[in-house]
Amino acid sequence: TDNVPLYFQLTSLVEFNTVGRRLPEDVDTRPIFPAPQLSFSPGPICRSWPSRIRYAKGFTSQWQKYTRPYYPDEFDFNFLNCAPAEQQYAGFLKGNEKIVLNGLLRSTTDFTSFLPGIRIWAQLYKSSQNRISTKSLRIQKN
Numbered sequence: 001t002d003n004v005p006l007y008f009q010l011t012s013l014v015e016f017n018t019v020g021r022r023l024p025e026d027v028d029t030r031p032i033f034p035a036p037q038l039s040f041s042p043g044p045i046c047r048s049w050p051s052r053i054r055y056a057k058g059f060t061s062q063w064q065k066y067t068r069p070y071y072p073d074e075f076d077f078n079f080l081n082c083a084p085a086e087q088q089y090a091g092f093l094k095g096n097e098k099i100v101l102n103g104l105l106r107s108t109t110d111f112t113s114f115l116p117g118i119r120i121w122a123q124l125y126k127s128s129q130n131r132i133s134t135k136s137l138r139i140q141k142n
Contacts, residue, residue, distance in 0.1 A: 016048035045083070055079035056075065057076060058071075058074035058075050059072060060072070095115055120137045122134070
């Protein structure tokens with residue numbers, strides 16, 4: 001068939017989809033046409049994949065009861081980065097960085113772009129002085 005409704009119950013039974021179906025033992029699961037073997041994936045890593053979920057620590061019943069909706073103390077913020085490890089940028093981006101993607105398009109032309117150089121500003125009201133001041137927000141580095 002070329003049209004299957006999207007229901008979790010119709011997918012494979014795996015650790016993070018416990019309502020899925022088991023494949024019968026005698027089913028040949030080898031692909032008819034082998035997929036091209038790529039050295040990397042340009043797509044995001046799903047939250048439930050082991051290479052990413054290992055960073056989601058501290059979501060316990062105690063957290064549910066006392067800390068939620070805030071992150072647990074043990075939480076590793078690397079969980080929020082969905083890029084594969086070899087594609088992650090070390091450090092912090094400042095804005096206006098040049099991005100060149102080679103081999104993204106069939107043509108031999110590289111795709112070039114720039115990250116926007118955006119600064120976030122906050123207006124603070126000091127009631128004791130009855131005045132508003134404007135501050136540039138900076139990322140706090142630990």
